[in-house]
Amino acid sequence: MCNHHNILKSNNKDFQDIERQIDRRNFLKKTSLGIGAIALGSLLNTEKAFGAINTNSNATDVLNAYNKNRLGLPHHLPKANRIVYLFQSGGPSQIDLFDYKPKLVDMFGKDLPASIRKGQRLTGMSADQTAFPIAASTLKFKQYGESRAWVSDAMPFLSEVVDDLCFIKSMHTDAINHDPAITFFQTGSQLPGRPSIGSWLSYGLGSDNDNLPTFITLVSKNGGGQPLYSRLWGNGFLPTEHQGVQFRSGKDPVLYLSDPENYDGNDRRNMIDYLGKLNDVATDTYGDPEIKARMSQYEMAFRMQTSVPEVTDTSDEPEYIFDMYGEDSRDPGTYAANCLMARKLLEKDVKFVQLYHQGWDGHGDCPGGVKAQSKKTDQANAALIKDLKQRGMLDDTLVVWGGEFGRTVYSQGQLTKTNYGRDHHPKAFTMFMAGAGVKPGFTYGETDDFSYNILKDPVHVHDFQATLLHLFGINHERLVFKHQGRRFRLTDVHGHVVKDILS
Incomplete structure (x- = not known):
């Protein structure tokens, strides 16, 4: 000893x-x-x-x-070295944003045929409806770029970068309510307690920056809507050093990281070293791996006292960058400011940056809600892609945009010529990806004329997760962790890599 x-x-x-x-x-x-x-x-x-x-x-x-690292990863050469996941919580309406259905205009107000609904499960908010009036989108659509991608006028900035995007219009999920649906996307299970995607990547691939966490989460302060829970970026049963660290706006981006008042921190290094010696003895005695995991967190917190103030300071960004991301980018904690912060974190080789923006839940005044949330996010989304591209980072940075499910073609509640609400729709919705290893200017999958059922190339949540891991050089069937006698993985016992979207 x-x-x-x-x-x-x-x-x-x-x-x-x-x-x-x-x-x-x-x-x-x-x-x-x-x-x-x-x-x-x-x-x-x-x-x-x-x-x-x-x-x-x-x-x-x-x-x-x-x-290869201690787990034998990567399994194959990766295309992605880092990822920013722009999660739009609440369920953006695909039919008002990207999934253009012109035939619905002449069917406005007519009842959705039972042959289209096919007895599919409904939420408690529309289960007692006796009629399901079709609500054609009141937003205007146009085709953009060489790819001729359809985008509504709610997202004018994103229309400028469609040739960098890979749209998946055939997403579907098993969950119909917000909490289990978000949990399913982020952890591979509708039940809480499993590790999040970022934690799996941290566990499998480790860090490329010893002074910042591998997995960082940012939550918009200007979103609103359904609540979010820290377990969405939790480590589950993986060692605790792999949990996501939330960066907040304001004086203290990370809670409890700053030194107490009137303490200069000069002996902090000695305190950490001595605590490490104590924990080494405890590790030799009990063999509990969580002791080492906790010690690694203490060491990271010590290094973050220097690295976090530096990376969260945007005062040195030129004016044209703030102009590109939009006026909100000058207000810390907004979605635009978080997109700019995400780019800074990615530049520092943080592997997984997760952004959450709430407020997409369109049960009432769906067109107004889509416009409002798009105004808060559209310019920053496009700016982030442009910014990564101009810095040469898009080639190995994966960008993901999407929510937990889509919205129904029929109106929930009263329908008028200018206003409608849409209920949750898990059977067909749209996401997009960009950057490392995915085809740019490409649209995959197809829905029916009602944006209700998938006609071609369905992509399940587990397929999306398997594809994401594949882009990082990981075979999703081989990234496993044994817990309570069972071997777990992000995709459970499902999932196929969607090879047709890979470049």
Whole structure:
């Protein structure tokens, strides 16, 4: 055992008591498991157990072997090194934004045919309706770019970058209400408690910046609508250092990171070092991996005391950048400011940046709500893509935009010529991706004339998750974690990579 352990124990009765708690049975249990695991690992895969590289392999295989981490990742050469996920909470209306259905104009107010509804599940908010009047979008659509993508007039800025986007118009999900639907997208399960996508990537690939968390979350202060929960960026059963860290607007971007008042922090390094020695003794005694995980968080917090103020300071950004992202980008905590912050974090090689913007829940005055939320987000979305592209970062940065489900073609409640509400619709909705490894200027999937059912190339939530991991060089079926006797993965026992959208 290290000298500092012996010194600590000889001078501290508590350490001596801890040592006496390790009896012969615990010793044999721990050592037998450790030795047995090494032996089994050597029988199953000597390369992963001991880091050996087959020198008979070709140069590419040897290089890849050297680059693989302790989990043997990546499984293949990745296209993406980092991701920004622009989650639009509440369920944006695909039929008012991207899924243009001109035939509905002549059907305005008519009842949606039962043959289209097919007895699909309804929410409690429209289950008692006796009629389902069709609400054709009152927004104006045009085709843009060489890709001729359809975009409504609610998003004039995004229409300028459609040739960088890959639209998926055939998304579908299993959940019909907000909380389970968002949880499903973020964790692969409708029930809370599973690790989020960012935590899986952190666990599998680690960090490219030792001074900032691998996974950072930003929540708009100008969204509103359905509540969000920190478990959406939680680590679940993965080690705690893989949980997302929320950056807030204001004086303290990360809670409890700043030193207390009247404390200069000069001895902080000594405190962390001594605490590390104490935790080393506890680790040797109990073998609990969570002790090391907690210590890594303390070390990260110490480094973040310097790195966070630097990366959250946008005062050095030129005026044209603020103009590009929009006036809101000067107001910390708004969606536009968070998009600008996301670009700064991505520049620092933060692997996963998650933005949440609430307020897309369009049960009443859906066209007004779409316009209002688009005004808060559209310019910043387009600016982020342009900014990444002009910095040469879009080639290896994945951009994802989308919500937890779509909206119905029929009106929830009263329908007028200028106003309608739309209920939740999990069976067909639109997302888009851009950047690393996806086809630019491409539209995948097709819905029927009512934007109600998928006609071609359905993409399930688990397919989306499998594709995302694939772009990072991960085979989703092989990224597993054993918990309570079962092997878990983000995609559970489902999911297929959507190869047709890959460049």
